Amino acid sequence: MLKSDEVAIEGDRITWLGEKPNLQTTRAIIVIAEENKTTPIKRRSPSKAIAV
Template identity: 45%
Template sequence: MLKSYEATIEDGQLKWLTDEPKPSSARVIVTILEEITPLVKRRTPPAAITGKGKTLGDLVSSILEEQDWECLK
């Protein structure tokens, strides 16, 4: 049965990221994964609009009055 263990290599030494396997002897296949930078970057607004937003409502209360709800149906 194949088992996978995650580790990093630092200065030629393995550092186990999960439980360290304890076989007395084993045949292994090593696959080196390239370091991948995260694809998701934090978005920041352009300087021209920074701080100019206005909150009109929230998840608890509506920005519309109750009598205006009828027109939304």
């Protein structure tokens, strides 16, 4: 049976973000959700040729 739980991993430490399941031994598949790292938006400015 497959069950999903959300955890945070820092180094080799796992923190359960919900209720910790009652498990002694288990196997897990880890899917890593990368944060969306977008580049900063470059603000456009008017040409100096039209500056008043």
